Amino acid sequence: MSARGAASTAHQGEGAAKAKRPLAAALLVLALVWGVSAFSPFAWAQSPENASSSEASPSSQEAPPAGGKTDNDLDEQLLPDSSFIYDASIVDLYEADTYYDNQTVRVTGEAVGDNIRAGISGEYRWITLQATDSTFAEVSVFMTSEQAARIAELGNYGTRGDIVSVQGTFHLVCSEHDGLTDLHADSVTIIDEGYPIEHEFNVREFIPGIVMVAIGAILLFVFSRLRERLR
Numbered sequence: 001m002s003a004r005g006a007a008s009t010a011h012q013g014e015g016a017a018k019a020k021r022p023l024a025a026a027l028l029v030l031a032l033v034w035g036v037s038a039f040s041p042f043a044w045a046q047s048p049e050n051a052s053s054s055e056a057s058p059s060s061q062e063a064p065p066a067g068g069k070t071d072n073d074l075d076e077q078l079l080p081d082s083s084f085i086y087d088a089s090i091v092d093l094y095e096a097d098t099y100y101d102n103q104t105v106r107v108t109g110e111a112v113g114d115n116i117r118a119g120i121s122g123e124y125r126w127i128t129l130q131a132t133d134s135t136f137a138e139v140s141v142f143m144t145s146e147q148a149a150r151i152a153e154l155g156n157y158g159t160r161g162d163i164v165s166v167q168g169t170f171h172l173v174c175s176e177h178d179g180l181t182d183l184h185a186d187s188v189t190i191i192d193e194g195y196p197i198e199h200e201f202n203v204r205e206f207i208p209g210i211v212m213v214a215i216g217a218i219l220l221f222v223f224s225r226l227r228e229r230l231r
Contacts, residue, residue: 085167090129093170093183094137101172107139107183108132108165108191112155115148127151129164129183141166142177143185153194163192 088105109129118124125148131137143166155161168185171177 088170089137090131090139091133091135091137093139093181094131094135096170096172096181098172100170103170104167104186105170105183106165106167108163109139110155111151111153111161111164111194112138115151115154118142127154127164129166130155130161132163140180140182141168141185142182143168143188147185147188150188150190155194158197158199160194160197162190162194165189165191 086100086103086105088100088107090107090109093100093105093107107129109131111127112130113128116126118126123145125143125145127141127143127148129139129141151162151164153159153162165188166183166185167187168183170183172181173179174182174184
């Protein structure tokens with residue numbers, strides 16, 4: 001082969017290589033575009049598998065009801081429900097605020113004091129319940145005469161009164177009884193009957209008083225003697 005033929009063959013090879021370069025670049029660009037589109041979040045979200053999972057969870061697709069309210073929205077038109085029974089202590093009612101007002105409560109305490117007639121008709125009575133703990137808090141209970149008749153013993157110095165459980169409506173400021181804080185009884189149950197209390201005479205309890213009286217008598221005698229000497 002002559003030198004001219006070799007040069008022509010080399011020139012043709014370089015031309016073929018240059019012709020293949022744009023084709024390779026185009027293929028590379030297409031591969032990159034396909035890869036980006038295949039793994040982009042938009043393409044993943046539009047895939048059939050994710051479309052089916054989206055359809056399977058209707059809670060995420062449901063539109064809110066008319067008016068913009070949901071099941072968890074607070075209905076401001078609802079009134080407070082007073083049908084719930086609160087097991088309260090007498091101390092709670094004694095120190096109560098508006099939280100217990102007009103609520104149905106159940107309290108237990110000792111019936112003390114007197115059985116007082118309420119009104120002229122005598123159909124209702126007033127009974128005082130006292131806490132059995134060291135607070136000695138009290139609440140006035142408005143009940144019928146039949147309910148009050150179940151209470152046999154009222155607590156005083158010589159008697160421990162019946163332990164009574166009362167369920168009724170508590171009024172912080174009762175409109176029926178001139179703003180008195182009271183409990184209108186619906187039911188009255190005797191938990192434990194009362195009994196007499198015997199107080200033993202203990203001389204030691206009188207010793208402090210006797211000593212004070214003796215000191216007072218001595219001081220009075222000394223004062224009178226000093227007054228006579230000054231005359």
